[in-house]
Amino acid sequence: MKVLIYFESERLIKKSGIGRALEHQKEALTSVGIEYTLDPNCEDYDILHINTYGINSLSMVNQAKKRGKKVIYHAHSNGEDFKNSFVGSNQVATFYKKYLIKLYSEADRLIAPTIYAKEILESYGIEKPISVISNGIDLASFKPNQEKEKKFREYFKLEDSQKVVISVGLYFHRKGLLDFVEVARKFPQYTFIWFGHTPLYAVPKEIRQVVQGDHPDNVIFPGYIKGEIIEGAYSNADLFFFPSYEETEGIVLLEALASHQNVLVRDIPVYKGWLEKNKNVYMGQTNDEFQELIAAIIDKKVPDLTEAGFLVAQEKSIENVGLELEKVYQTVLTEKREGY
Structure with missing residues (x-):
């Protein structure tokens, strides 16, 4: 099993919570011995584990699907937590929500960090399976x-x-x-x-x-x-x-x-x-x-x-997160072998 972890604009987000989530994912996969790559040009991976929402992220998802790869979208964001953030965020929150729904709906499975985050995604009408896994802590x-x-x-x-x-x-x-x-x-x-x-x-x-x-x-x-x-x-x-x-x-x-x-x-x-x-x-x-x-x-x-x-x-230790991610990856790969 090899996982491509993708974070768009890594330098811009490294000071945020999502930036720390990248480090946690790397540590979690290492703790359970799962091979991963951060190289977006890599072709020999089995699962795309994607965390961001820009145009390049959408391109990565489309590329992975064309190659027959499985896609797991880590739902760090939703329409609710986008509001009251940047200048103009409230004005574009509805568009952002619709865009997220489109992105998330392209995945084979979603990961939400809490039950609450999962419930929000379900309220959007997203029907993809959603696993709840903490972002973890070192x-x-x-x-x-x-x-x-x-x-x-x-x-x-x-x-x-x-x-x-x-x-x-x-x-x-x-x-x-x-x-x-x-x-x-x-x-x-x-x-x-x-x-x-x-x-x-x-x-x-x-x-x-x-x-x-x-x-x-x-x-x-x-x-x-x-x-x-x-x-x-x-x-x-x-x-x-x-x-x-x-x-x-x-x-x-x-x-x-x-x-x-x-x-x-x-x-x-x-x-x-x-x-x-x-x-x-x-x-x-x-x-x-x-x-x-x-x-x-x-x-x-x-x-x-x-x-x-x-x-x-x-x-919510990194080690526990690693074990939970491993289960999700294995589930997704099993679904692939069974022809879903």
Whole structure:
């Protein structure tokens, strides 16, 4: 078995969640000994595992079908999570949804990262079989490490006693960036750090203004940072606050859980079935609720949920994802041999 993993415009997406999904897929296939290639010109593959949606992606699907190859589409996106992102995204969301339906309908099987994401695809009328497989998490990279934590605090010049709340994501309204900043205004004694980057020309004016300076002094936008600094931040911060309005899963959330960090998220449908309120994460709906929970979590007036959260991440390890992908690949190839 040989799999062609295809990500269009890899350099442009490497700083996003879908970019990390590429690394996770490579690691997952390696963990179970499945041969893969990233070469779009390769011809001796059995399955095209495609992850992106541009014109070249459509071309790859058409080419694979002409060659009699099986196609698995990894549904990282849908019409709902496209809204409230880039400039003009809401205006073209309907077209984008129709385009996704066309692309996904060309595949032999789809992979959705959560039950919620699968249900959205089914609501579109897509009749292809859909497997639910997490994007996964590299547990080893996010194991708490004192040296990484020290580098994080030194990088931001944080005193040992300084309380820190972090989040990670693109500069999108959908990610809850404006709420993150508004909540931070209520806690001038804490430092709030939003890791991540999106070219400012691509986001709406209100987001651009906030990132460029219309935020309180206790909020920091350091941009995209990878490696030991952010890994240290995940485990050393006092809380991971992720007020996103819409996700298909949320790799950064898995990274926080893997770091043995307390997590506060917005109570949205995507978490149904794998996250439990007050059991492995804390959940809120409004900024007032977020403020109450942040104060309680940092002051340790509520139970520590880090170990229960870590168990969630453990279930979604790269190794487990590899085993699940292997099953899907074998199923697709069996269907091919039986003449479907």
